[in-house]
Amino acid sequence: MEGSEAIAEAMVAAGCRFFSGYPMTPFTEVLEHANRLLPPVGGVCMNAESELEAVGMAWGAAATGTRSATGSVGQGLSLMQESLSEICFAQLPLVVLNMARGQGDYFQATRGGGHGDYRHIVVAPADIAEAVRLIQLAFHLADRWRNPVLFLGDYYLAHVQEAIEVGALDFGPLEAKDWALDGSSSGSGRAKLISPIIPVKRNAPEPVDYGTHLASIGTRVAAMAAQVEPLVETGGLEDAELVVVAYGTPGRYVRYVVGRLRDQGVPVGFVRPVTLWPFPSAAVAAAAEEARAVAVFELNSGQMVDDVRLAVLGRRPVHFIGGISFDSSGFGIAPDLDVDVVSARILSTLDQVRKEPA
């Protein structure tokens, strides 16, 4: 099946029972498949009239304790930013798909384009098999942390066909959603409130003021940063002189090219971040420590390279070997995403590195 369908199947397997979206290439097919797959399992798929309304509907559904998701492309996510930050302040789980056009949304995904101090957990699959697993992990992490989790895909992931079986995965027990709304606590003297501003009613035994609440979001971000396991894939690090860092579909290309070069005796390795937040800084730093230099291949003008530089902290040179690359459709099909192009850049960087003093 094609990636969009596998992702939709995986959402359903994860127990997602609410999805809302607005058509936009290359996200549209996920919405089509969700429309087909959700009603038969008692779920709801809304064809929202705008991305703003899509994220709003998902917010409302999430507040009832229903596993919910929405999505779009980076442009559509731009519209959703206010809600995406406030959903963090409201402490609600939500899975958000960005079937991105290229890799220019790294900053939007990892820094967030919304106001205020918040973070989303971000997962970036390199292929459909990984996507199917990460989508399910996303729902688990969203519930565990009561925070949105962003799934960063792309055009290739949406449209490539692979033979895949989607099975439900179990990531362990979760606390009951005793905060969820269903009307039943109304009139009890303890009616529930879900709010990004002040999360308790005026008769709460311990009142909370807005400033205190905002500060508590920072505490939660720090806890996520410390406790969410950064996921990463590495290869060839045992003798690499140059370590290439790449994520998503380009990460798959780099993995392949590094494998081929190593077969030819070229001492290169790769680090492929799978969680982009928390970023696998320790893995990048450790890989850099054993090598002479690091190269970053991403299809943008340089975004993840900032996080790599922060991880390496000046101990090794970091070379940016990516760049913006779009065909005339603008959908994120990249002329530079080519085995020979990637290979040439890695080899020329290795040459350059070898000429630099150790």
Place this chain on the structure above:
Amino acid sequence: MTRRTVVTRGIVVIDVDACKGCDLCIDACPPGVLAMTEHRRNARGYRYPVLSLGCTACRACAQICPDFVFQVWKFDQPATTVVELAVDRAPADRAPADRAGADRAAADRDGTP
């Protein structure tokens, strides 16, 4: 002097210090038995309503009041009182502005709680 028989069906308990002096209850009251004080103020400096005979426990004041000032009680049996009035005019006949002024003066004059 003239005699009037007034039927009172209930009373309101007025939370004087909750009142913010907006006057909405005065015109909302169908029998016109509420009047704002003119000089007396509550703890926050607002004028507040005072109740006369003739309340019908209709709840209009409670429903329109923004500050939840009124608690409304309905008597099990209506009470009838005969009163001597100095002027031969029932409050409801008087024009609203006129009535408000006269009512305020009366409320201030009587030793009201």
Place this chain on the structure above:
Amino acid sequence: MTLPVVPSDRPPDQPARLVDDFTPPLILPGEHHMCPGCGEPAAMRSTVEIIDELGLTSRAIGVFGIGCYTGFSGALDVEVLQALHGRAPSLATGVKRARPDTVVFTVQGDGDMVNEGLQEVIHAAARAENITCLLLNNGVFGETGGHMTATTVLGQRTKNTLEGRDASRHGYPILIADLLAGIEGSAYVARGATNSAGNVARTRRMLKAAFAAQAAGLGFTFVEVLTMCPTGWFIDTAEAPGYLAEHLAPVHAIGVLKDVADDG
């Protein structure tokens, strides 16, 4: 002269029953921060009393927008989902679609619903979303200090239309209830007010019809309530009911605009 004053500082001595407590059961006691003479608390009181009267309390979920009334989101003994400015209808949609057995209502001001969130409420009506949207319309953005909204009437002085709203510069007010009544998905659309006891009583009947229609699954229901804002209108509290009657009500007409349950 007026009738004799009677004590009003304690319950009656004679046998009596309590008809209305200071604060209705579904509003948590305590002070709110609305201005003197604000028309919104009466609308909130009427709403929760009607929900209770209809026996819908244990199914009720309110979705609040952002405005002066936002303070009530923490003051109602009703489950509340706090939304952003303009966004309550989409959140309410998500709640209701995920939990169809709940009774979902929004509480929004005119700046929230008719400015920021115009598309949300119109789309919800078009989808015949089985929710009740409540509009507290005072013709201004109250919370920010009394600025022009999409419902401000021509000639109305506001903080950013000090000479009065002028059609040539500021265009015309949107009559949102009229717009929504023309949408097929709407089942009940009405406009009331809280500037007089009579209008409060009418508004209560409208709220009752709207919530009953939601409970019966008839489609999108909408009640607009014109409310006084003496602060935003630069007038004394005692003048506000008259101001509403003279300036807002002639434009935003009070009455039932659509009722599919009433085929007569």
